[in-house]
Amino acid sequence: MIRGDELVVFAILFVGVAATGFLAYRWRRADLRSLDQWGLAGRTFGTVINWFLMGGDLYTAYTFIAVPALVFGKGAIGLFAIPYTIIVYPLVYVVMPKLWRVGRHRGHVTPSDYVADRFDSRLLGLLIAITGIVATIPYIALQMFGIEVVLAQMGVPVEVALIVAFLILAVFTYLSGLRAPAMIAFAKDVLIWSAILVAVIYIPIRLGGYGNIFAHVPTKLSILSYKSYMPYATLAFGSALALFLYPHAVTSVLASKDEKVIKRNAAFLPAYSFLLGLIAILGFMAIAAGIHPAKPYLANAAVPELMASMFPGPFVGYIFAAIAIGALVPASVMSIASANLFSRNIYREFFRRSASGAEEATVSKIFSGLVKLGALLFILLVPTTYVINFQLAGGVWILQTLPAVFLSLYVRWLDRWAVVAGWAVGMGLGTYWLVQEKFAASTFALFGQTNYEVYIALAAFIANMIVVVGGSGIARLVGAGIRTRLTEADYEVAPTGA
Numbered sequence: 001m002i003r004g005d006e007l008v009v010f011a012i013l014f015v016g017v018a019a020t021g022f023l024a025y026r027w028r029r030a031d032l033r034s035l036d037q038w039g040l041a042g043r044t045f046g047t048v049i050n051w052f053l054m055g056g057d058l059y060t061a062y063t064f065i066a067v068p069a070l071v072f073g074k075g076a077i078g079l080f081a082i083p084y085t086i087i088v089y090p091l092v093y094v095v096m097p098k099l100w101r102v103g104r105h106r107g108h109v110t111p112s113d114y115v116a117d118r119f120d121s122r123l124l125g126l127l128i129a130i131t132g133i134v135a136t137i138p139y140i141a142l143q144m145f146g147i148e149v150v151l152a153q154m155g156v157p158v159e160v161a162l163i164v165a166f167l168i169l170a171v172f173t174y175l176s177g178l179r180a181p182a183m184i185a186f187a188k189d190v191l192i193w194s195a196i197l198v199a200v201i202y203i204p205i206r207l208g209g210y211g212n213i214f215a216h217v218p219t220k221l222s223i224l225s226y227k228s229y230m231p232y233a234t235l236a237f238g239s240a241l242a243l244f245l246y247p248h249a250v251t252s253v254l255a256s257k258d259e260k261v262i263k264r265n266a267a268f269l270p271a272y273s274f275l276l277g278l279i280a281i282l283g284f285m286a287i288a289a290g291i292h293p294a295k296p297y298l299a300n301a302a303v304p305e306l307m308a309s310m311f312p313g314p315f316v317g318y319i320f321a322a323i324a325i326g327a328l329v330p331a332s333v334m335s336i337a338s339a340n341l342f343s344r345n346i347y348r349e350f351f352r353r354s355a356s357g358a359e360e361a362t363v364s365k366i367f368s369g370l371v372k373l374g375a376l377l378f379i380l381l382v383p384t385t386y387v388i389n390f391q392l393a394g395g396v397w398i399l400q401t402l403p404a405v406f407l408s409l410y411v412r413w414l415d416r417w418a419v420v421a422g423w424a425v426g427m428g429l430g431t432y433w434l435v436q437e438k439f440a441a442s443t444f445a446l447f448g449q450t451n452y453e454v455y456i457a458l459a460a461f462i463a464n465m466i467v468v469v470g471g472s473g474i475a476r477l478v479g480a481g482i483r484t485r486l487t488e489a490d491y492e493v494a495p496t497g498a
Helices: 004-026 035-043 047-058 061-106 111-119 122-153 158-176 179-207 210-215 226-243 247-254 259-268 271-288 298-310 313-350 357-381 388-405 416-436 456-477
Strands: 443-445 453-455
Touching (some): 004 313, 047 247, 047 259, 061 111, 061 122, 061 313, 111 388, 122 158, 122 416, 158 179, 158 313, 179 298, 210 271, 226 388, 226 453, 226 456, 247 313, 313 357, 388 456, 453 456
16 A cells, blocks of 8 residues: 655655756766766765765665664674774775875776786786676665565655666766765755654654663573674674775775775764664664564565554655655766776777777766666575675675785785785675575584684685685795886875876
């Protein structure tokens, strides 16, 4: 049954913000036939714009749907997302300015551009590009799934929800590139912050206070069990290592106008971790409120059903619009980043070395739509019991690029063939363990011991690193030369106005 009052408010807000995305190509007018302008907005974003963009890019439907769903269904282990977003920012502060610096000197648009330059290897650049695309598709799927859930909650047929999400994303990304999510990120933040602050104040009042809420949560869910220590710790640490390896995170960094922007935002962005903590607790509120989500969404619908039971229709529409718009921003950046990888590091490198800048941008625009289509298929074909596993599966793959992208910024003696071999081992083991779990879980029992379940990504990464370090050490012993196109000057501070 369609809930008219919710749907009207939702439609007004959603269409209004989406229209802003469609018109964003007029903002800071530039030639969007250039990949540098379409995919990086001319590398001109200052602290404020970049803060909203990176926040909108990183705090997604994963935050608003998947995390509280895991807390609702599995309890305290779902809170691993809070420490992981705290751990990640010191890493950002140290590593990302250096990656930006090399990218500015060398004109890099993607992390694969850097890797191909750093190791003088088109093959390694190709592998990193493929990994980035494959890892991002389930992450985009999570965003589209978030939109689907709230539309279905309002009675809109699932098929319509998927088509609407796909078309809106495809059109405004094609037209406006990175300017679209940057422009609507501010509206997204206003909606999300206002909706969540009202929810975490009003719902506890309705439920008798936070003490009463936690009293209604079973002990096995509110307290982390001994068996959960290892999966909790490895999920937090592995996710922190993986987050800024995603191509959309690198895209937001490369779009910054200087290093100071990146460092400031590494200091300011933990404010979102506070918001994440508030959102996660909604899972416990849903338990206390007696929410029993029905099929097909089960725990993934816990927050939408909680909101629908607590608030009048118009405000429910407001909250649902906030969640859906919160998914639009990251899905758009993710598809742009994946498309840039394809056009720069696959199409141009291996099919059309003579491709012009305009041709490159056109290929990116088209491929951004194909990536969203792939995400749509991912939703249809992969189990969605806990959609957080969409993002965690992507983390398994993207973490295997850390030696090539991050470690190589500091360790100059890495051998390219050792990095390739390590990537192959990590990807092979990670994918094998995901298949063993049927993509329905992101941890596995190490050595068959259920007391030692670990995040698949971290276990595969350790194997990857053993091969990379061992192989590079052997290469040094036999006197193999280090291959790179970079010079010491490329790591120095970029000149003002570069």
